[in-house]
Amino acid sequence: METPESKLMRVGELAKAxxxxxxxxxxxxxxxxxxxxxxxxxxxxxYGPEAVDRIHWITKLQAIxxxxxxxxxxxxxxxxxxxxPEASARxxxxxxxxxxxxxxxxxxLQVIDxxxxxxxxx
Numbered sequence: 818m819e820t821p822e823s824k825l826m827r828v829g830e831l832a833k834a835x836x837x838x839x840x841x842x843x844x845x846x847x848x849x850x851x852x853x854x855x856x857x858x859x860x861x862x863x864y865g866p867e868a869v870d871r872i873h874w875i876t877k878l879q880a881i882x883x884x885x886x887x888x889x890x891x892x893x894x895x896x897x898x899x900x901x902p903e904a905s906a907r908x909x910x911x912x913x914x915x916x917x918x919x920x921x922x923x924x925x926l927q928v929i930d931x932x933x934x935x936x937x938x939x
Contacts, residue, residue: 825854825863835872842872848889850875882919887911 898904
């Protein structure tokens with residue numbers, strides 16, 4: 818029978834499970850994006866299965882254009898909210914702003930693309 822502690826992973830095991838480096842795990846912890854659930858008797862960081870989900874969430878946010886600094890601010894804002902509706906509103910506002918930024922970037926790239934084709938006579 819597995820005990821709750823036997824499901825915990827050391828930082829290297831977590832990094833391997835999510836395809837990241839140990840340094841990335843330490844960076845996430847330094848930025849407040851990841852917290853070990855416990856420490857071993859030898860002082861090693863121990864992470865639960867929820868850490869895998871957290872890292873996948875971070876990776877997905879980065880894939881849609883959020884920087885680690887933005888994610889850090891996002892987490893701090895969320896944690897400092899006084900209620901679930903306030904937290905949800907803050908998250909929604911951040912996603913709306915990111916969508917606006919991405920749309921602006923798409924428009925700028927379209928202008929560049931149009932200029933390129935005009936200059937090439939295509």
